[in-house]
Structures are given as C-alpha cells and as structure tokens.
Amino acid sequence: xxxxxxxxxxxxxNPDGETPPDHGPERWWQVRELQYAALAAVLLGAGxxxxxxxxxxxxxxxxxxxxxxxxxxxxPGAVRNLRHRRIGVGTLxxxxxxxxxxxxxxxxxxxxxILFSIAEGLEDYAVTRTRRGLRALLSLVPPxxxxxxxxxxxxxxxxxxxxxxxxxxxxxERAATDGVILSGRTSLDLSAITxxxxxxxxxxxxxxxxxxxxxGGAIEVQVTAPAADSSLARIxxxxxxxxxxxxxxxxxxxxxxxxxxxxxxxxxxxxxxxGSLFGDPMVWIERALVVLVAASPCALAIAVPLxxxxxxxxxxxxxxxxxxxxxxxxxxxxxxxxxxxxxxLTRNTPQVIAVITRNGLPERDALAAAAALxxxxxxxxxxxxxxxxxxxxxxxDDVTAVPGHGLHGTVDGTPxxxxxxGWVDPGDLADDVARLQGEGATVVLVxxxxxxxxxxxxxxxLRPETPEAVxxxxxxxxDVAMLTGDNRRTAQALADQAGITAVHAELLPxxxxxLLPSLSGxxxxxxxxxxxxxxxxxxxxxxxxxxxxxxxxxxxxxxxVALMGEDLRHLPQVLAHARRARxxxxxxxxxxxxxxxxxxxxxxxxxxxxxxxVFIHEFAEVLVIGNAIRAAKATALPGLTSAPTTTGPLHxxxxxxxxxxxxxxxxxxxxxxxxxxxxxxxxxxxxLNLTPFAAAVPTDAEADGCDCCAxxxxxxxxGAIRSSPRQESKRTRG
Numbered sequence: 076x077x078x079x080x081x082x083x084x085x086x087x088x089n090p091d092g093e094t095p096p097d098h099g100p101e102r103w104w105q106v107r108e109l110q111y112a113a114l115a116a117v118l119l120g121a122g123x124x125x126x127x128x129x130x131x132x133x134x135x136x137x138x139x140x141x142x143x144x145x146x147x148x149x150x151p152g153a154v155r156n157l158r159h160r161r162i163g164v165g166t167l168x169x170x171x172x173x174x175x176x177x178x179x180x181x182x183x184x185x186x187x188x189i190l191f192s193i194a195e196g197l198e199d200y201a202v203t204r205t206r207r208g209l210r211a212l213l214s215l216v217p218p219x220x221x222x223x224x225x226x227x228x229x230x231x232x233x234x235x236x237x238x239x240x241x242x243x244x245x246x247x248e249r250a251a252t253d254g255v256i257l258s259g260r261t262s263l264d265l266s267a268i269t270x271x272x273x274x275x276x277x278x279x280x281x282x283x284x285x286x287x288x289x290x291g292g293a294i295e296v297q298v299t300a301p302a303a304d305s306s307l308a309r310i311x312x313x314x315x316x317x318x319x320x321x322x323x324x325x326x327x328x329x330x331x332x333x334x335x336x337x338x339x340x341x342x343x344x345x346x347x348x349x350g351s352l353f354g355d356p357m358v359w360i361e362r363a364l365v366v367l368v369a370a371s372p373c374a375l376a377i378a379v380p381l382x383x384x385x386x387x388x389x390x391x392x393x394x395x396x397x398x399x400x401x402x403x404x405x406x407x408x409x410x411x412x413x414x415x416x417x418x419x420l421t422r423n424t425p426q427v428i429a430v431i432t433r434n435g436l437p438e439r440d441a442l443a444a445a446a447a448l449x450x451x452x453x454x455x456x457x458x459x460x461x462x463x464x465x466x467x468x469x470x471x472d473d474v475t476a477v478p479g480h481g482l483h484g485t486v487d488g489t490p491x492x493x494x495x496x497g498w499v500d501p502g503d504l505a506d507d508v509a510r511l512q513g514e515g516a517t518v519v520l521v522x523x524x525x526x527x528x529x530x531x532x533x534x535x536x537l538r539p540e541t542p543e544a545v546x547x548x549x550x551x552x553x554d555v556a557m558l559t560g561d562n563r564r565t566a567q568a569l570a571d572q573a574g575i576t577a578v579h580a581e582l583l584p585x586x587x588x589x590l591l592p593s594l595s596g597x598x599x600x601x602x603x604x605x606x607x608x609x610x611x612x613x614x615x616x617x618x619x620x621x622x623x624x625x626x627x628x629x630x631x632x633x634x635x636v637a638l639m640g641e642d643l644r645h646l647p648q649v650l651a652h653a654r655r656a657r658x659x660x661x662x663x664x665x666x667x668x669x670x671x672x673x674x675x676x677x678x679x680x681x682x683x684x685x686x687x688x689v690f691i692h693e694f695a696e697v698l699v700i701g702n703a704i705r706a707a708k709a710t711a712l713p714g715l716t717s718a719p720t721t722t723g724p725l726h727x728x729x730x731x732x733x734x735x736x737x738x739x740x741x742x743x744x745x746x747x748x749x750x751x752x753x754x755x756x757x758x759x760x761x762x763l764n765l766t767p768f769a770a771a772v773p774t775d776a777e778a779d780g781c782d783c784c785a786x787x788x789x790x791x792x793x794g795a796i797r798s799s800p801r802q803e804s805k806r807t808r809g
C-alpha cells in the first residue's frame with residue numbers, strides 16, 4: 076500500500092520471505108504490521124509511564140525504541156524503492172518520522188509509525204480475506220478421486236487424473252475435475268459454481284463440472300480436463316486477472332496519486348524554505364513535516380483497488396464473473412438491458428408441439444426430412460426436431476447453414492430447405508403458421524424440391540423466474556427490452572408473459588448489434604445473451620453479459636460479465652452489487668480527497684500539530700479500508716446461494732498468474748535467482764499463486780509509452796478456456 080500510487084510493489088512472493096496475500100495470516104492478530112504496532116504501542120506507553128515517574132532518559136530511550144519498532148514495517152520497503160528510483164507514501168512517512176525524531180518530537184514519530192503500521196496491517200488483512208474467497212472455490216476439489224484403470228478401481232490425487240480416465244463418483248462425493256457422464260443417472264448440486272441451489276438432473280453424455288456434488292446414484296465420468304484446467308481453475312484464473320484490471324475510477328485515483336507524491340515533497344520543501352525566511356526555521360520545518368503527513372495519499376491509493384478486489388471476489392462467489400474494474404464500474408452505470416430470448420428468457424429446452432403437413436404427408440415423414448438437415452446440429456431447435464423424429468435419422472448431404480435463416484441440403488439428390496417463414500414461403504400453410512406463432516411457438520417450414528411440405532411448431536417455455544427478474548431490474552430503474560431473431564408474434568407472446576413491453580423481433584445477429592445504440596438513447600446499455608449467436612451484440616454493448624457460461628469459451632471471451640448459472644435472477648443481483656460497489660468507490664475517493672484538502676491548510680498554518688494530523692490521517696485510511704471491504708458482502712436473492720467462504724487445504728495445483736514484469740517503470744525487478752518455495756498445506760504443495768494486491772494498482776505508465784502495466788491478456792485465450800464438443804458444433808441462428 077505504501078507505494079501503490081507510484082506503481083505496483085514487488086510481488087510478495089519474493090525472496091524476502093513474504094507470502095502472497097491470499098496465503099496471509101488467518102487472524103488479524105497474526106498480521107506482522109499489527110504485531111509491530113502493538114509492540115511499539117506497549118513501548119510508547121511504558122515510556123510515558125516512566126517519564127511521569129521522573130526518569131526522563133529511560134522514557135526517551137523507550138520512546139525512541141518504539142519509533143524504531145513501528146518503522147520496521149515500512150522504512151525498509153521505502154529504502155528498497157528508493158534504490159529503484161521510486162518514491163511513494165512510505166517515502167513520505169519515512170521522511171516525516173526521521174524529521175520528527177531530529178526535531179525532538181520522538182513520541183509523535185512513534186505515534187506516526189504505530190498508526191501507519193496499523194493502517195497497513197489492516198489493509199493487508201482485508202486484501203488477504205477477500206482474496207481467500209478464491210481459495211474457497213478450489214478447496215471444493217476432493218483430496219482423492221476413484222478411477223478405473225486396467226479394469227481395477229484405484230484412488231489417485233486430482234493432479235494425477237489424465238484425459239480419458241474414468242472417474243467413479245458415488246453418492247455424496249464431489250467431482251475432482253470436469254468430465255462427461257458415461258453411465259448412470261443422478262442429480263448434481265452445482266450451487267458452489269453457479270450459485271443455484273436446485274440440483275440438476277444428469278445422465279449419459281451430460282457434463283459434470285469440478286466441485287459438483289453427486290446427489291443421486293453412482294455414475295462413471297470420463298475426464299475431459301486436467302484438474303488444473305477444470306472449471307473451478309478457470310474461474311480462479313479469470314477472477315484473479317479481472318481483479319487487476321483498472322477501471323475509470325482507479326485510473327482517476329492513479330492520475331491524481333502519481334504526481335501527488337513528488338508534489339507533496341516539493342510543497343513541504345517550499346513551506347519550510349519560505350516560512351524560514353519570515354519566521355523561526357524550526358517552527359516551519361516542523362510544519363513542513365506535518366504537511367508531508369497531511370498530504371500523503373494513502374487512502375486515495377487504496378480507495379478503488381481494494382473495493383474492486385472485494386467486489387469481484389464477492390461476485391465470483393455468487394455465480395458471476397466480472398472481468399475487471401472497468402467492467403465493474405460500467406456495470407454500476409447500466410440503465411438499459413437488452414435481453415436475448417432463446418436461452419436467456421427461455422429454458423433453452425424447446426419441444427415440438429405441432430406438425431402441420433400438406434397433401435396428406437405423414438408427420439413422421441415431415442419430421443424425418445427436417446431431421447435429415449438437422450442431424451449434425453446442436454442448436455436447441457434442432458435437438459427438439461431430432462428428439463421428435465426418433466432414432467435412425469439419415470443425415471442429408473451438402474448441408475449449408477444460412478445464418479439467421481435456416482439450412483439447405485439434399486437427400487438422395489432431392490433438394491431440401493428448412494427455415495423460418497419469410498426465407499421459406501409458407502404458401503397455403505400461412506394461416507396455420509400465424510396461429511401457431513400467436514400461441515408463442517417458433518415455426519420452421521420444410522421445403523422439398525421447391526414445394527413446402529410441412530410446418531413444424533417448436534416452443535421454448537419461459538423460465539419461471541423471468542417475470543421476477545424483469546420486475547427486479549425495473550426496481551433498479553433499468554429499462555428492459557427483448558431482442559430476438561424469432562417472429563414478432565412469438566416474441567410478443569413471450570414478452571407479455573415476462574412483463575417486457577419493448578420487443579424487437581426478426582433480427583439477425585448483426586441487427587441486434589446495430590440496434591443497441593438507438594435502444595440506449597445515450598445511456599449505458601448491457602446486452603445479455605448465450606454468447607453463441609449473440610457475440611456481435613455482446614461485443615457492441617457497453618457491457619456484454621453471457622448467460623449460463625459454464626463450458627462456453629465463446630461467452631467468456633466475448634462478454635465482460637459471465638453468469639455461470641441458468642437462473643436469470645443472477646442478473647439483477649450482480650447489477651445491484653456493482654452499483655453498490657461503484658458507490659463505495661466514489662465515497663472512498665471523495666473522502667480521501669476531502670481529507671487531504673482539509674488537512675493541508677490546517678497543517679501549513681500550524682492549527683494542527685503532527686500528532687493530531689497523524690491520527691486524523693490514519694483514521695481516515697482505516698475508514699476507507701473498512702468501507703472498501705463492505706463490497707465483499709453480497710446478499711443472495713431467495714432461491715440463489717453463494718459458494719462457501721471457509722477455506723480448507725487445496726488438493727490441486729493451479730498455475731500462477733503470468734502477469735509479471737521486470738520493467739522498472741512498473742515495479743522493481745525481482746531478485747534474480749531461485750524462486751521462492753511454493754507455500755504448502757497439510758495436504759501437500761499449494762501452487763495457487765494469485766496476483767498480489769499491489770499489482771492491482773499499476774501506474775499510468777502506458778500513457779508514457781510503457782505497456783508493461785497494461786491490462787493482462789484475456790485468460791480465455793491462454794489455454795485455460797476450452798469449449799465442449801457440443802458447443803463447437805453449434806451454428807448461428809436468429
């Protein structure tokens with residue numbers, strides 16, 4: 076914290092023996108800075124008592140010792156930073172402490188060190204506590220997994236699982252990594268990952284995510300990802316990188332704090348020099364030291380970063396991944412929400428409800444023709460048609476998808492088309508199509524050899540929680556609109572059920588993106604979709620929010636926010652949380668600047684002495700820290716839940732963040748040589764090394780041509796993100 080305003084401090088997993096913040100003390104009294112402060116306070120109190128008894132020399136010695144002990148927590152770091160030509164808050168405090176001792180104000184110097192150490196210790200503890208929430212996710216991985224190898228069931232550690240292994244998951248056991256069910260049926264508790272308390276029924280070919288609890292019968296699961304590359308590991312990677320990305324509020328704090336430190340030193344020098352010309356030099360030198368403390372931007376340097384760390388960590392425990400401070404702040408400004416229909420407002424499990432044919436054609440033949448074109452598709456509408464057609468479907472040849480319209484191909488040389496009305500002319504089935512659309516169904520037409528042979532009606536039911544979610548969004552003062560590629564009648568029928576009045580139908584994917592600016596009306600707008608056919612709109616909106624993002628790399632790459640579960644109530648929950656976090660950021664920035672603005676003139680004119688300024692300054696910093704960690708609290712809506720907040724031993728190794736730099740414009744270069752040993756737990760090595768908090772407050776060096784402090788690359792592209800086989804075969808459709 077001491078030098079945060081001037082760039083990220085060295086990673087705390089350095090050779091000096093410090094540990095990363097997520098592996099810090101479990102209890103506040105174990106924090107090193109607080110221990111130094113407590114010892115110094117005891118020495119200072121003893122010196123005061125002895126001084127009142129008349130032993131002045133012993134009292135002075137104890138007060139001096141108290142000042143030295145208190146300074147141990149920040150002076151060595153300030154000296155190291157000076158070696159790398161970096162000055163920061165710790166530098167100012169060091170100068171002030173040394174100056175106070177030189178002027179004979181030893182008790183004031185000790186008090187400065189004690190209060191500054193307390194503030195630093197509380198900040199470190201707050202960061203540790205918020206970061207540790209990520210470890211709670213990884214602690215869901217069990218210590219062992221049962222696998223079948225060579226026809227024999229054996230027990231292995233999660234890190235020893237290989238692709239293709241078959242895990243045996245018994246009732247009540249957690250999955251050690253991601254996989255696909257080979258045999259057995261069960262119900263899976265995914266609450267720790269998605270934030271949804273209702274178990275999910277699963278059977279052969281369904282996916283199982285790491286940390287899921289088997290709530291039914293025994294199942295066999297084929298491993299599809301190493302434990303270090305599972306869904307839980309992916310969440311940790313995304314969140315740790317996201318916590319280090321700066322938003323506008325943080326950049327504002329950086330821009331103010333970066334030049335403020337040298338400006339404060341110049342101001343203090345001017346106060347001392349100019350004051351000495353017209354008065355007692357010792358008085359003005361003392362006032363200069365007081366100004367040095369009064370103007371130190373300690374609270375400003377941590378006002379936003381600590382809030383971002385706390386808020387993003389809390390969101391991740393409630394089933395929402397917010398990708399950075401910028402996304403968090405933008406989310407707090409949203410006033411318009413555009414919702415995709417299929418898979419967002421609806422269950423995404425459509426079923427065929429009617430088949431209308433011409434010229435006495437049997438329904439099974441119409442379904443067989445449609446299924447021939449849909450045979451290799453994983454689109455939800457295709458799955459509904461394939462399920463209705465039954466087994467033994469013969470795939471069509473030369474199948475081509477026309478985005479936003481449908482498919483065409485051939486069967487035994489006869490051309491077939493399947494698509495939406497308008498692309499395929501309904502002919503004398505127009506009245507039936509209109510009736511079915513009025514009932515809220517999506518209708519596709521089957522054309523064989525240029526003649527329409529059938530209309531197939533598919534309906535995807537509205538999610539039961541959709542009306543409540545829309546109502547809660549309106550309660551936040553957010554306008555809601557529906558965007559869909561479906562026909563207007565079907566869209567309007569569903570919108571009426573959901574309580575949405577603004578409906579935009581028959582849109583191609585690119586049309587959704589083009590419509591967003593006019594919908595926003597100059598306000599901040601968010602697009603919510605499934606991340607498949609909504610990618611252009613997700614990228615165009617001020618904030619893109621992907622719905623049900625588990626296992627979908629497209630959603631996580633494109634969107635700024637990923638809702639891991641399928642419950643739409645996560646949306647108003649994360650929006651309300653982001654608003655609260657943004658309010659906390661603004662409160663902290665305002666308080667920090669107000670304290671500096673008030674204390675400087677009072678210190679320069681001698682109205683406040685060193686002891687008073689130190690107390691007010693550090694008390695304000697404690698207030699900012701306490702306010703910031705309020706962002707770590709998020710209340711789950713009824714029916715939703717949060718991931719465990721307690722931590723246990725980790726049984727899986729996760730690669731550390733790669734966002735490091737040796738460039739001195741960002742941070743002192745780490746000492747060359749052997750890397751510090753990885754922290755260990757009782758269960759074995761723990762290689763989870765989340766990015767230190769100091770990296771969350773990089774300089775604005777990129778403005779000067781330095782790119783080492785730029786936002787880290789999206790973890791979605793580094794190999795930790797992958798798509799499931801069924802996602803790879805999805806095609807775009809309005």
